[in-house]
Amino acid sequence: MDENKAAFEPRIIAFVCNWCTYAGADLTGTSRIKYATNVEIVRFPCTGRIDFMLLLKAFAAGADGIIVSGCHPNDCHYTSGNFHARRRWIVFRGLLDFLGIDVRRIHYYWVSAAEGAKWAEVVNQTVAEIRELGPYTEYKKVANYIEETEAAHE
């Protein structure tokens, strides 16, 4: 089992804002800091624009973990997008947990444009934790129910 876990490369989708975290991730690169390659970054104008449906769609499309990250409180380029987002995440998280969706697979961070080193850290940490949890098969099963049912009948 542990060998399997070591072999498992989690697929992580990161939803980040343009102004802070995306710039921070850029800085990670230009600072030549090495970090886990499991993350695919999707850039948004603001954390306020990160619709909760995007997170569900990422899981449905095969993500094992998700990162949501933007500007620290009071640093939002649009003043309050991250405050609105924070409220939404609080509520959304409660609902997902009640439905039995694995909220440990969604990691939220504030990463500023100056925090290139933090970005590398949070990605590494997320990858390690998701690797420990294993692939999100529960969700994939429901998302790919046609393939799953056909495979079961073969």
Next chain:
Amino acid sequence: MNNWNKQIADMLADGTVALVIGYEEGSTPQKTRPLFCHDAVAAERLVMDGRCTHNLAVYLTKKELLPAEGRIGVVATVNVLKSALQLMQENQIPEGRFLLMAVGPEGKLTELPDAESLRQYIAAHPLPDNPEVAALIEKIDAMSREERWAYWQECLSKCVKCYACRAACPLCYCTRCIVEDNRPQWILPWASTLPNIEWQINRVMHMAGRCTGCGACYAACPLHLPIHLLTKKLTQEINREFGTERPAKGNVLSTFSPDDKENFIH
């Protein structure tokens, strides 16, 4: 004829109101159904008692059902009043357009012409919390996460995507809903488990902090799926996180506080 029926008949006759929405006897003695009274004669058929469970507030945003001119009376239950107030707070219905009326135990008619009178009446007539709903939520909370996922999967796999839950809810008033959008088509239109779950997540998230807990969604579901537990749970969460007070204009998720507390963002 009850005294209050007479009062309403008079209002229709003298033009105080152009239409009155209320309840009449239904097709079985256990049931009532919505009634649109356009004249004084029809007002005789109005009834009001514990069998009146439809949420009539759902009609208040349906312009095609309402006369263009004149005031519209509504013989309302407390649930209808709560929904109507929420609609006013969301600027969906103008304050003077509807004359909401409550019928007291002795058949006394109370007119509630504006948001403030509604607020006072609702505060004076609190609805008891349904202990069954609270118990069911506790039961689900006590399950392991895997059990909860299995429970909701099993439950929502039965949804037939009829959208009766949406149609019955007075606060689900968008004329274009995400489920009918096909670019992108985020929620697949056929009834299968994941799209069904996604549909409920969307419905409930869009209700966050707005749901008045009337239970019309659950009552309308032909499969009796306990979807009201989702909205109720979210209401509990919101009360715990942001307090039981709701903003007088707008709603919980259209505002924020710089002091909102969370412990999961690092």
